Amino acid sequence: MSTPTTQSPSPVQAPPVVVARGLTKTYDTGGSQVHALAGVDVEFHRGAFTAIMGPSGSGKSTLMHCLAGLDVPTSGTVHLGRTQITGMRDGELTLLRRDRIGFIFQSFNLLPMLTAEQNILLPSQIAKRKVDQARFDHIIDVVGLRQRLDHLPAKLSGGQQQRVAVARALLNAPEVVYADEPTGNLDSRSGAEVLAFLQNSARELQQTIVMVTHDPVAASYADRVVFLRDGSLVDEVLSPTAEVVSDHLLKLEA
Numbered sequence: 001m002s003t004p005t006t007q008s009p010s011p012v013q014a015p016p017v018v019v020a021r022g023l024t025k026t027y028d029t030g031g032s033q034v035h036a037l038a039g040v041d042v043e044f045h046r047g048a049f050t051a052i053m054g055p056s057g058s059g060k061s062t063l064m065h066c067l068a069g070l071d072v073p074t075s076g077t078v079h080l081g082r083t084q085i086t087g088m089r090d091g092e093l094t095l096l097r098r099d100r101i102g103f104i105f106q107s108f109n110l111l112p113m114l115t116a117e118q119n120i121l122l123p124s125q126i127a128k129r130k131v132d133q134a135r136f137d138h139i140i141d142v143v144g145l146r147q148r149l150d151h152l153p154a155k156l157s158g159g160q161q162q163r164v165a166v167a168r169a170l171l172n173a174p175e176v177v178y179a180d181e182p183t184g185n186l187d188s189r190s191g192a193e194v195l196a197f198l199q200n201s202a203r204e205l206q207q208t209i210v211m212v213t214h215d216p217v218a219a220s221y222a223d224r225v226v227f228l229r230d231g232s233l234v235d236e237v238l239s240p241t242a243e244v245v246s247d248h249l250l251k252l253e254a
């Protein structure tokens with residue numbers, strides 16, 4: 001019998017920041033049931049930028065909302081680090097979202113009467129959290145907002161407003177940032193800037209980012225794309241290109 005060869009160790013992978021197991025979400029709609037999530041197992045690793053894609057109605061928003069503690073799954077578990085967030089009370093979830101998760105929405109969600117700087121600092125003020133000045137300066141310079149800090153949102157372009165929202169989401173170095181169609185309201189040039197910044201944040205700041213998008217070009221900025229169909233995770237692509245992502249989507253929609 002031959003001696004087994006020594007296996008080389010598998011590449012070290014960062015521990016998962018978010019782990020979902022057996023996630024289901026069922027809606028009762030007047031007698032019939034909709035399985036928005038039909039048993040999803042997925043994990044997201046530190047410093048990884050992941051896009052969630054799939055046909056309309058495949059469960060992308062439901063998955064993100066359940067992962068982020070914005071919605072409660074029918075069954076299954078979600079962990080953020082060592083914390084099981086499924087089963088938490090509303091008040092605990094509010095604090096968890098405030099302290100440990102960053103959010104970026106399609107509609108920017110900036111307060112119109114506050115300057116860019118005040119918008120970026122607001123969550124830290126509400127949480128009575130000391131701001132890391134070096135991180136603030138680094139993020140402001142990377143997103144190119146230094147000259148715009150005292151502007152109100154109405155005086156900023158859509159791309160600049162979204163960069164304010166991105167800076168706000170990243171300032172506290174949250175364990176994970178959830179981005180819901182972050183470039184949906186932007187022209188392609190502004191969208192590319194925001195996506196490049198998200199990509200750099202994952203690479204340089206080890207920021208974990210999970211983004212829902214319909215756009216294969218946006219998804220191509222991610223390290224990994226996971227595909228949903230009918231509430232199930234059916235495929236994934238690493239180091240995606242827009243063409244490969246489009247091909248996968250077309251097959252899922254067929």
Ligand SMILES: Nc1ncnc2c1ncn2[C@@H]1O[C@H](COP(=O)(O)OP(=O)(O)OP(=O)(O)O)[C@@H](O)[C@H]1O
Nearest residue numbers: 027029034036054055056057058059060061062063
């Ligand atoms: N509150 C609700 N009540 C009933 N059904 C719902 C509800 N929310 C979502 N659904 C259904 O759950 C399924 C998944 O919806 P979800 O919004 O997560 O999909 P999606 O992939 O994000 O869609 P889109 O790309 O169109 O935004 C769909 O069939 C949707 O109609």
